[in-house]
Amino acid sequence: MDNFLQVVFNIPVKATYTYKNLEDNPGKVGYRVEAMLGRRKLIGFVTKTTNVEPTEFKANPILRVVDKEPLFNSILLELANWVADFTMCSVGEALGAMLPGGKREKGLPASSIEEIPDPKDITLSTEQEVAITAILNDKNPIFYLFGITGSGKTEVFLQAAKEVLNRGESVIYLVPEISLTHQVVDTLKSRFTQGVAVLHSHLTPSQRLTEWRRIQSGEAPLIIGARSAIFAPCDKLGLIIIDEEHENSYKSSNTPRYSARQVAMKRARLQGSKLVLGSATPSVESWKLMDDGKIKRLNLTKRLSGGAMPKSTIVDMRHEDGVLSKTLIKKIEEAYNQGRQTILFLNRRGFSYFFHCNSCGYEMVCKNCSVSLTYHKNKNRMVCHYCGYQAYPISVCPECNSLDIGSTGFGVEHIEEEVGKIFPSLNIKRLDSDVLNQKNSKTLLKDTLNDFKNKKIDILLGTQMVARGLNFPGVKLVGIIMADTGLKMPDFRAAERSFGLIVQVSGRAGRYAPDGEVVIQTFMPQNRTINLAAKSDINSFYTSELEDRKLLEFPPYTRMIRLVFRSKRLGEMLKVIDSFEKELTRGIDNSTEILGPSECPISVIAGSYRHQILIRTTNLNSAHSVTYSLLQRSKIPAYIYIEVDVDPISLL
Template identity: 40%
Template structure:
C-alpha cells in the first residue's frame, strides 16, 4: 500500500478567480513537521516561485487520480501549527461568505506582524581563479569579490548597503544566471519577538563567595541569591552597578547570561471604579439568572440584553463572565470603538487581574502578537477589544459578548468584508457557547429576532441605583446665530458653576466643513475625490478626509480667481474655540481623529477627563457611546440634522441610536442630568422618541417602513462596486455585470430571487482619482446566492478588458 502523503494548501497572493486549494506532495522528511494549520513554502506558477502557503488538508496520495503529477513542498515555515481546526473553518467560512481569498482571511485570523516576508541571501559558488572577470560588468566583479571575502551567505539588504547599490540593481541576478553565485530565500516573520538578557547563578553560594570578588560583584550575586534570576537591566537598576560588572561575572563563570522572551504588554490606565463592584439589584439579578440558565445549557445559544442607558448591563455580563472564568472557560468581549477600550479594560483588569488581553488597531505590531500569544498559551482567558477580538485564539470558548451590538464599526470595510457578529455566531455554534448582544438601542435586525423568539430577550427597564433619566431640552436653531444656542450656553454655565462636567457632541471634525465662492457659487473640492475640503485651523489647511490631500488656507477661488471664498459649517475645532471664548477659565478637552492619532491617546485623555482634569469634553461620536463618567451632568448635541437627513435607509436608526446613547452619558449617578439637542427641526419624531428614550416606539415605526420598502431585516442588500481610473470603463463594467446577473437568474440560478438596481454613482463617486459605480441587489443571503455571485465574479475577472476595473462585493454594508 502506498503510504505517500499529499497536502492541499491555500497559496498567498493569488487572485480571487485563481484562489482554490492546490495539491502538493509531502516529502517524507516533512511528514512529522507538517500538520494542518502549518505554513509552508511551495513552488508556484510556471516559474516555480517559492511562495508561502497554508496547509488545509493532509491525505494519502492514493486519493488522487492516477498519473497526476505534483510538485513537492519546498520548506516548512512554522515549528508548530498556528491554526487549529476552528481557525481553519473560520478561514473557509470567510472565503465562502465574503468573496475573499483564503489568504485575505488568514490575515484576519492572525495578528499583524505574524505575516512572513521574503529575505534573500547570496554566496559565491565558483573559485575566483576560474572566473572570467572580463565577461562581467564592473558592478558584478565588485559584488563577486565582496561575497568571496565573506565566505558565507550575505543578506541582500547588507550587500546593497555595503556596496552602495540601488535596490533595482540586477547585478546579483547576473551572477546567479552565470552560475557564479547561489541565492537562498527564507521567509521570516515581519515582527520579531522581544528578547531580553537575563542572568542567574552558575555556582552554589559557598563556591561563589570563596572567589575573590569586588564589592559591586558581590552585590549582584547577593541579589541573585535572593530572587533567583533577573534581567540585566533590573540587576543594574537594583544594585546601581553597570552592565560591565555583570559581564565580568559571566566571564568568571559565576553567573549565566541568557536570552528570555518577554511579552510586550499594552498600557493600561486604571480608572476609578464603583465601590459596589459586582452587587446586582433585583432587576439585574433577574436578568443574570435568565442568562445564566442559557449559559449552563452548554449549547449554542444567543440572547439580547436590552436595557436603557445606565441600567447596569455591564455589571450583569461581568457577573456572567465571572462564572465562566471560574468554570475554566474562555471569553471574548467586543466594544465598537477604540475609545471605549480603555474604560472597559480598566473595569476588567480590576475584576480579573492578569487574565485579560486586549485587541485593537492602536497597538503596536509587537503588542498585538504578544497579546495573541497570551491568549493562545492560556495566560489570558478574556480577550477584550474591537472587531478584531472576535478572532482571538480563545480556548474552551464559553461566552462572546458584543457590546453596543448595533454599531457599524463591527462591519469591516476592508477585505474580507465580514461582520464580527457573523464570525461570533459561527464560533459560538462551533464551541456550544453563549452569544450575548448588549445595547440600549439594538439594531432593528437583532431586536426583531428577539421579538420573533429566534434569540432570547432579556430586559433592564430602570436605571441602576438612584440615577434617573436626564431631562431633555430640544432647541430650534433655525434662527440661531453661531453654533451654540443661548439655552445651551446657560446650561453650560450652570454645569460649570456646580463643579460638574459636560460633553458636547459635534459629529464633524475640523473647523469649517466646507468653503464656497460667494460669486461663482462653486465649492472647494478635493482634486482626487468628489468631496468638499474641510478647513483645519490648527494646521491652517484645507484637507480631504478621504485621501489626505491638503492645501494652504486661501480666500481666492480657484475657478473664478476672485477673492471671494467664505468658510461655512461647524466642526469640533470651531466649537472648541467658541467655548474657550465664552468660558475662558474652563478646562476643555477635544477628542476626534485629529487629537487621538498618537499611541495611548485614548487612555490618557479619557483617564484625565475621568479624574476631573477637564470640565468640558468636545468630540465626535467616539465620545457619545458606552462611556461612564460620574460627574457628567450635561450633554449637548450641537446639531443632528446632517445625520437625520442622510440618504440612507438606516438614517433614522443611526440618529435615534446616536441621540439616545449620548443623552445616556448624562446624570448616571444620583444627580439628574440634562441634555440639550439642537436642530432646525426640533419637532422631528426621531428626536422626540430619542428624548424619551423610547426604543420600543421607534422600533414599531421603523419596522413598518422597512417592511413596506423591503429593507433589512426583510431582505439582504448586496452592494457591488466597480472601481477604475476611467469613469466610462467603470460604468461599462457595471452594466456588463448587471447583464450577467440577469442572465444567471434566468438560467442556472432561476431559483435565486433578486431585485436589481443600477448602475448608479455612489454618494462619493471618486476617491483617490478612481471612479466608482455601483449595483444594488436586494436578495436573500443564502448559499445559492453566494454560489451565483462567486461564479459571476470569477467569470468577470477572467474576461477583464483594459483599462482594468476592479470589483468589490459587500453584503449588508454600512454606507
C-alpha cells in the same frame, strides 16, 4: 508524514496549490509555510495534507515551515471556509483576516468598557441577577442584554464571564473599534484570577502572536479585543460577549467584509457556546430578531448609581444666530455655577467643511475624490477625510478671481474656538481623532479623561469618542450641537444611526444624579427620529422604523448584496458593469431584484470611479449562489476591482 501539502495564500484567488512537503521539518494542517507562487515568495496556510501525488504537474517543495505548532485548529479552518463562502472571498483571505497581524482594524486608543467597580462594592439589582441566571442556565443559545445607558450591562457581562471561566471554559469579549487602554485591561486582570489576553490592532505582529499562543495553550481563557478577536483560537469556548452590538465597526470594511456578529453566531453554533449581545440602542436587525423570539431579550430598565434618564430640550436653530443656542449657553453657565460639567458633541471633525466662492459658487473639492475638503484651522490645511489629500486654503477664487470666498458649516475645531470666546474663564478640552493622531495619543487620552474625572476640565467637546464609554459623576449637561447631521446621508440606515448616536451621547448626562439635562440643537425640530431620541422612546422608534423598512422592502425584511466596481477607466468600467448586470438579471428569480447599476453616492475616491449594483432579495441563498457563480466565471479586466459586500451596513 504526508508527502504533499495543500496550501492557500492571502490573495484574491480562490485556488488551492499543492506543494511537496519537507522531510526534515514537515508542514502540517494549520501551519504557515513559505513557498514560491510563480516568481513571488509568499507565506501560505496549510489546509490539507495528502500522500496522493498530482499527476498533471510536478509539485515544487515548500521553502520552509514558519511555525513550530499549528496556528489554526479544525474549528477555525471550518470557520474560515464559512467566512470565505459567505463573503465570496478566498479561504486564504479569510485566514489572513483571522491571523494576528492580519488586516489592521480601524480604531482609536479609547475604551468602550465603562469604569468597572471593585467587586466588593457591587450590589446587583434584581434585573441584573435575573439576566445573569438566564445567561448561565437557560437553554437559549443567544441573548440580548437590552438596557438603558448606565443600567449595569457591563457588570452582567463580567459576572456571567466569571462563572463560565470558573467552569474551565474560555470567554471572548468583543468591544467596538478600539484597542483597550492599559487602565481597563489592568482592571479586568484584577477582577479575574484567570489569564487575560488582548487582541487588537495596536499590538505588533510578535505581540499578537504571543497572545495567540497564550490563548491556544489555555494560559489566557479570557480574550478581550476588537472585531477580529472573534477568531481567537480557544478550544473550550463557553461564552461570546458583543458589547455595543449596534456599532458599525463590527463590520469589516476590507476583504473579507465579515460581520463579527454573524461570525459569532456561526462560531457559537459550531462550539455549542452561549452568545450575549448588548446595547442601549440595538441594531434594527437585532430588534426584529428579539421581536420574533429568535433572540431572548433581557431587560435592564433602571440606572444603578442614583441617576435617572436626563431631561431633554430640543432647540430650533433656525431662530438662532451662533453655533451655540442661547438655551445651551445658559445651561452651560448653570452647570458650571453648580460645580458640574458639560459634554458637547458634534459628529464632524475639522473647523469647517464647505469652502466656496460667494461670487460664482466655486467649491474647493478633493482632486482625487468627489467630496468637499474640510478646513482644519490648527494645520491651516484643507483635508480630504477619505483619501488624506491636503491643500492650502485659497485666498482668490481660481474660477472668477473673486476675493469674496469663505467657509460654511462648522466642525468640532470651530466649536472649540467659539466656546472659548463665550466662556474664556472655563477649562475646555477637545477629544477627537485629530487630537489622538499625535504620537503621545495614549498618554493624552488618559490624562484628558483623568482630568475630566477630577473636574479639572469644565467642558469636554468632541466627536463620536465622547458619545460612549464616558461615565463621570460630574456631568450634568450634554449638548448635541447639530443633531441632524447624519439624517441627511443617502442611506436607508441614516435614521437608525442618528437615533442611536443621540440616545448614546445623551446617556452621558445624569448617571449619578437625577438632574441630568440634554440640549439637542437641530434645524429639523419636527423630525420624528430626533423627537423620539429626545424622549429615549426606544419602542416607538423601532416600531416606526420597522414599518418604514417593510414598506420600502429594506433589511431586515430583505437581504442585500452590494457590488461596488472601482476603476480609473470610467468608460471601460461602465461597459463591463452593463454586461455584468444583464448576465445577473438573466440568472435571478422572482425573489430577487437588481437596483442599478448607478453611481455610488461618493462617486470618486482616491482617483477611482465608483459605481454599484445592489441585489435585494427575500431568498439570500439563491441570490448569493447566482452572484457567486457569476463572479467566478466572469473575466473582469485587471483594471477593474469589485468590492463584494453581503449584508452591507453602508451604501455610500
